[in-house]
Amino acid sequence: MGNGTELGRVRGLGSAKEGTHHWWSQRLTAAANLFLMVWFFIAIARLPAYDYETVRAWLSSPWAAIPMLLLIASVFYHFRLGLQVLIEDYVHGAARVMWLLALNFFSVGSAAIAIFAILRVAFTVTGVPHG
Secondary structure, eight states, rough: OOOOHHHHOOOTTTOOSSSHHHHHHHHHHHHHHHHHHHHHHHHHHHHHHSSHHHHHHTTSSHHHHHHHHHHHHHHHHHHHHHHHHHHHHHOTTTHHHHHHHHHHHHHHHHHHHHHHHHHHHHTTTOOOOOO
């Protein structure tokens, strides 16, 4: 690869070129989280009541359900990115792989449960007799 110089010996052993993408992803999800959380708090504050039927009716609107789904996706992705950095910096050896796998399973699983709950509430039909 090289001709024996110091530069030739270290070529190909540098950065994986992933740090910038990770950094930008964290910043973009942080901005999205800020925007969507402000929307969420304003939307919740404007509800006339906080009972299940009121929230269900609110969440059945695409103007509420879609931003809620985006909020869940953004929060859990941001969560995963932040903890990934923590694990990569402070955990070494085979334990790092185990913790990163656990983090990915937890993040995706928790986001899936939250998304399912939002969709279930949003698509619930009321007033239909059971039987």
